[in-house]
Amino acid sequence: MSLLLREHDLARAFDHAACTYDSLTSLNPGYHTDLLRSARRLRLPDDGAGLHVLDVGCGTGASTRALLRAAPRARITAVDASAGMLRRALAKPWPARVRFLHLTAEEVTAAGEGPFDAAFAAYLFRNVTDPDAVLSSVRTLLRPGGRISAHEYTLSGRRRHRALWAAVCHGVVIPAGTLTGDRALYRHLWHSVIAFDTAPAFAGRLTRAGFTGVRVAPVSGWQTGMVHTFLARNGPSPARTTTARERVR
Numbered sequence: 001m002s003l004l005l006r007e008h009d010l011a012r013a014f015d016h017a018a019c020t021y022d023s024l025t026s027l028n029p030g031y032h033t034d035l036l037r038s039a040r041r042l043r044l045p046d047d048g049a050g051l052h053v054l055d056v057g058c059g060t061g062a063s064t065r066a067l068l069r070a071a072p073r074a075r076i077t078a079v080d081a082s083a084g085m086l087r088r089a090l091a092k093p094w095p096a097r098v099r100f101l102h103l104t105a106e107e108v109t110a111a112g113e114g115p116f117d118a119a120f121a122a123y124l125f126r127n128v129t130d131p132d133a134v135l136s137s138v139r140t141l142l143r144p145g146g147r148i149s150a151h152e153y154t155l156s157g158r159r160r161h162r163a164l165w166a167a168v169c170h171g172v173v174i175p176a177g178t179l180t181g182d183r184a185l186y187r188h189l190w191h192s193v194i195a196f197d198t199a200p201a202f203a204g205r206l207t208r209a210g211f212t213g214v215r216v217a218p219v220s221g222w223q224t225g226m227v228h229t230f231l232a233r234n235g236p237s238p239a240r241t242t243t244a245r246e247r248v249r
């Protein structure tokens, strides 16, 4: 039996885990600081004034909060596949320019959302069935030159980071998840990182998807070598009239 959960099974697992998700992530030193760093790496000008930003796979809103702190004047649309995670997000106080939608990453384009000036995806891509298709639809949703910051568990490729990831999962993450009744989800977390791209491979995937200026930045602390920020732009833009939105380019 595969340890990986996908689509409805994954959404159901997150629905169940939603009530303990914030407590468990608060035990992870650096979780919120690293999200904020990756959101700030979008370098949105003017505190995001006049910009529309997508948070794809927003969960209980931790990444949305990071975006809001990085760009306090931006309009933010946050989407997630799990109704349970979204309920937790919605229970928190938000300004009116932040809205949450129950949509999968795969459904955002067909729902008529966008265009967006930037997209943030924290811990999303290794969870989707077809990351290339989701990258392609994020590109469709972004204005030409729009920015993406993907914050993801991606191993460096070094043996010691792979060993540390296994030790953390088997020593802490899976036992904690077992106590909350979410063993399958946290086994999925362990295995999805092993099965997903290394950091250089995901950077290559972004480039192949048509993103330009792809950069990989490490996070600090114990997750160094296991979590990275991937920054890129929605590349070649067609000839067009210059607009204020081009400030994000």
Ligand SMILES: C[S@@+](CC[C@H](N)C(=O)[O-])C[C@H]1O[C@@H](n2cnc3c(N)ncnc32)[C@H](O)[C@@H]1O
Residues within 6 Å of the ligand: 010, 011, 014, 035, 056, 057, 058, 059, 060, 061, 062, 063, 079, 080, 081, 082, 085, 103, 104, 105, 106, 121, 122, 123, 124, 127, 128, 129
């Ligand atoms: C590990 S959580 C991260 C949540 C949040 N971004 C954060 O940083 O705390 C991953 C989230 O991605 C969502 N997710 C997984 N696959 C998805 C998909 N195909 N479309 C939208 N959301 C998805 C899950 O429901 C879950 O809430």
